[in-house]
Structures are given as structure tokens and as C-alpha cells.
Amino acid sequence: MITAVVPDLGQPLLRRAELGDLALPNRVVMAPVTRARAADDGLVPTAMHAAYYAERAGAGLIITEATWVSEQAIGFVNVPGIYSDEQVIAWRRVTDVVHALGGRIVLQLWHTGAASHPDHLAGQLPAGPSAINPHVSSFTPSGFKDTVTPREMTTADIAATVADYRAAAVNARLAGFDGVEIGALGSFLIAQFLNPRLNRRTDAYGGDRGGRRRLLLEIIDAVAAPWEGRRVGVRLGPYWTAGDRFRADEETLADYDALVTELNRHPVAYLHLRGRDLSAPDLTPDVEAIARYRRQFHGPVIANNGFDRESANALIQSGHADAVSFATHFIANPDLVTRFALGRALATGDRDSYYTGGADGYVDYPASSWQDAPREEAAARRT
Numbered sequence: 001m002i003t004a005v006v007p008d009l010g011q012p013l014l015r016r017a018e019l020g021d022l023a024l025p026n027r028v029v030m031a032p033v034t035r036a037r038a039a040d041d042g043l044v045p046t047a048m049h050a051a052y053y054a055e056r057a058g059a060g061l062i063i064t065e066a067t068w069v070s071e072q073a074i075g076f077v078n079v080p081g082i083y084s085d086e087q088v089i090a091w092r093r094v095t096d097v098v099h100a101l102g103g104r105i106v107l108q109l110w111h112t113g114a115a116s117h118p119d120h121l122a123g124q125l126p127a128g129p130s131a132i133n134p135h136v137s138s139f140t141p142s143g144f145k146d147t148v149t150p151r152e153m154t155t156a157d158i159a160a161t162v163a164d165y166r167a168a169a170v171n172a173r174l175a176g177f178d179g180v181e182i183g184a185l186g187s188f189l190i191a192q193f194l195n196p197r198l199n200r201r202t203d204a205y206g207g208d209r210g211g212r213r214r215l216l217l218e219i220i221d222a223v224a225a226p227w228e229g230r231r232v233g234v235r236l237g238p239y240w241t242a243g244d245r246f247r248a249d250e251e252t253l254a255d256y257d258a259l260v261t262e263l264n265r266h267p268v269a270y271l272h273l274r275g276r277d278l279s280a281p282d283l284t285p286d287v288e289a290i291a292r293y294r295r296q297f298h299g300p301v302i303a304n305n306g307f308d309r310e311s312a313n314a315l316i317q318s319g320h321a322d323a324v325s326f327a328t329h330f331i332a333n334p335d336l337v338t339r340f341a342l343g344r345a346l347a348t349g350d351r352d353s354y355y356t357g358g359a360d361g362y363v364d365y366p367a368s369s370w371q372d373a374p375r376e377e378a379a380a381r382r383t
């Protein structure tokens with residue numbers, strides 16, 4: 001028997017929102033997910049990228065997979081860039097189809113810094129804030145490899161990197177994006193500069209927390225310059241832990257408190273926060289971990305990490321965030337907004353094809369149908 005589902009359009013997730021100059025018809029944001037499908041020498045997005053994002057155009061906002069700002073930024077296989085003319089032209093195909101379908105799309109900018117590997121850089125050492133190994137791994141063409149001790153960036157390298165970010169933002173605008181998001185999380189370049197265990201510089205880009213955050217603030221201003229209005233988001237991961245270098249201790253959280261307060265003085269469209277990792281699959285996200293930054297940042301907040309329909313609606317209703325982003329749910333459910341609106345069950349993605357497999361596990365997840373079980377029935381069948 002098929003149970004008809006009454007749409008629940010009163011959900012906070014389905015309300016309109018404004019994130020700076022980005023006007024969203026709903027608050028279901030597609031989080032950035034690296035899918036490693038730009039399997040060509042030029043790291044150019046393909047026709048499959050256009051199909052993949054077109055299928056997800058119902059999102060209130062799409063934030064693309066992280067994308068290289070320059071060749072020096074590369075540190076993962078088959079990730080697209082935004083530094084060549086071919087890449088700009090190919091991204092234009094993606095933004096055109098998303099816009100034609102009524103969507104909005106911003107490009108996430110990525111630089112791996114010391115978390116790259118010589119295999120990505122024609123044998124050259126990666127560069128980072130100081131000559132300290134971040135002790136993470138890099139996905140190279142011959143598999144995951146441990147990082148090495150990088151060379152310390154000169155001030156000229158830093159100026160060139162800020163200029164690369166600015167050029168990437170100019171290219172993103174040419175490619176038709178609605179804005180860009182600065183990925184400042186994980187174990188990558190900007191987070192390396194913020195980290196006192198990796199940044200031992202004594203110049204203006206180190207020394208104390210004011211120095212360590214200088215690179216990010218310069219990048220924000222450089223990347224905002226090519227746009228009119230507020231179209232630059234910043235993604236932070238204060239709770240990120242990896243190896244022996246990245247940990248969310250008191251000092252780290254105090255650094256991020258000061259940084260987020262400082263963001264209020266820069267042209268930031270939204271703050272995209274990755275909250276604490278859930279320690280068990282059935283736990284709900286730690287709301288206080290998000291609320292901490294809501295109190296400090298005066299602009300819109302997108303929350304992320306482990307949310308589902310119920311916890312996301314509750315978070316927005318409580319006022320602790322303006323929108324919620326979904327990564328794994330958007331991989332397996334291209335029509336996630338429809339499923340939320342109609343209370344349909346969610347599909348589960350295939351982790352083995354996250355980073356490999358061409359079309360498989362990428363553009364072949366079907367949209368839901370009216371015959372699919374409602375959430376309640378699917379949950380009841382599982383118990």
C-alpha cells in the first residue's frame with residue numbers, strides 16, 4: 001500500500017534566507033564535497049560535473065567541491081582548478097545550467113600548502129608557514145602518502161598566494177559563479193597558518209594569534225575585491241583534529257573566538273562552520289558548539305556536520321544558525337530539498353565511490369519518486 005505524504009512546508013529549512021547578497025529560496029545548503037572526477041591533464045571540470053550540479057540545483061545554495069586557486073595549491077588527485085582559461089570555460093557550463101534550473105552556486109577555493117606532496121608538485125617541496133611537517137597524508141596518483149617537511153614560505157610567496165586567490169575570484173566571477181567560499185579548514189594552508197604548532201614565524205604572518213590570522217584576513221579582502229556586495233563566505237573548522245598537529249584545545253578555541261570576532265570587520269557574506277564530529281552515528285550534533293560562534297559573528301551562519309532533517313530544522317528554529325549544509329546526504333539524494341519537503345526517506349551513499357568511479361556513485365543516484373516510502377515507514381522497517 002502506498003501512503004500519500006502531506007507536504008510539510010512550515011519547516012524552518014524551507015524558509016527563504018539572505019546570506020549577504022546571496023538570496024536563497026530555502027536553507028538547505030549543499031556542502032562542498034571533493035569528488036575527484038576531473039580526471040584530465042588540465043584538471044578541467046567535465047560534462048559530468050555539469051550533470052552532477054544540475055541534478056542538485058534545488059539546493060538553497062550549492063557550494064562546489066574545493067577547487068585549486070593555482071598549480072602550487074594542488075594536493076589531491078583529479079580535483080579541478082580555476083586558474084586556466086579552459087577551467088573557466090568549463091565551469092561556465094556548470095554555472096549556466098545551475099542558473100537555468102533556478103539555482104545558486106558558489107565556488108570553494110582550496111590550497112593544500114604543506115599538506116601537499118612532492119608527487120603533486122613535479123618533485124618540488126610543498127610550502128607552508130614554517131618548515132614543520134603537518135603529519136597528515138596526501139592523496140597522490142599512487143595512493144595516500146605521508147606528508148614531508150615543507151619549505152617555509154617567504155613573504156614574496158605569501159604575497160603571490162594572496163594574488164592567486166584574488167585571480168581565482170576574478171576567474172570565478174568570469175565563470176558565472178554567484179560568489180566564492182574560502183575553505184579555511186581541515187589540515188590545509190590557511191588552517192596551517194592559524195595553527196601555532198605549524199606556524200612558528202616571527203614576521204607579520206606569525207608570532208601571535210593576530211599574526212597567524214593575517215593570511216586569512218588578507219585573502220578575504222583580496223577575494224572580496226572583484227565582487228559587488230557581499231559574496232564571499234568563509235568556512236572554518238575550529239574543532240578539527242588530525243594527527244599530532246591539529247587539535248581543538250583551549251588555545252585553539254580562543255584563537256578562533258578572536259578570529260571570528262575579527263571577521264565582523266571584513267566583507268564576509270556568511271560564516272560556514274563545521275561543528276564537532278559526532279562520536280556515534282545516532283548522536284545529534286552539539287548545538288552549543290555552533291551557538292558559540294553565533295554569539296560572536298554578526299552575519300549569517302551556515303552550520304554543518306552530522307545534521308538531518310529534524311536536527312537542522314530544530315537548529316534553525318532555535319536561531320543558532322541561518323542555514324544548514326549537508327554533504328553526505330546531498331551525495332546520495334540529488335533532490336534532498338524535495339525529500340525534506342515531502343518527508344521522504346533518504347538514500348545512503350556508497351563511500352567506495354566518493355573519490356573514484358567516473359559516473360558510478362556520482363551522477364547515477366536517482367531522484368525520489370512518489371512511490372518511495374515516507375521517512376516514518378522507512379524508519380519503522382529498520383527497527
Ligand SMILES: Cc1cc2nc3c(=O)[nH]c(=O)nc-3n(C[C@H](O)[C@H](O)[C@H](O)COP(=O)(O)O)c2cc1C
Nearest residue numbers: 031032033034065066305306307325326327328354
Ligand atoms: C567525500 C567528501 C568530500 C569532502 N570534500 C570537502 C571539500 O572539498 N571541502 C570542504 O570544505 N569539506 C569537504 N568535506 C566535508 C563536508 O563538507 C562536511 O563537512 C562533512 O561531510 C560533514 O557533513 P555531513 O554530516 O552533512 O556529511 C567532504 C566530505 C566528504 C564526505
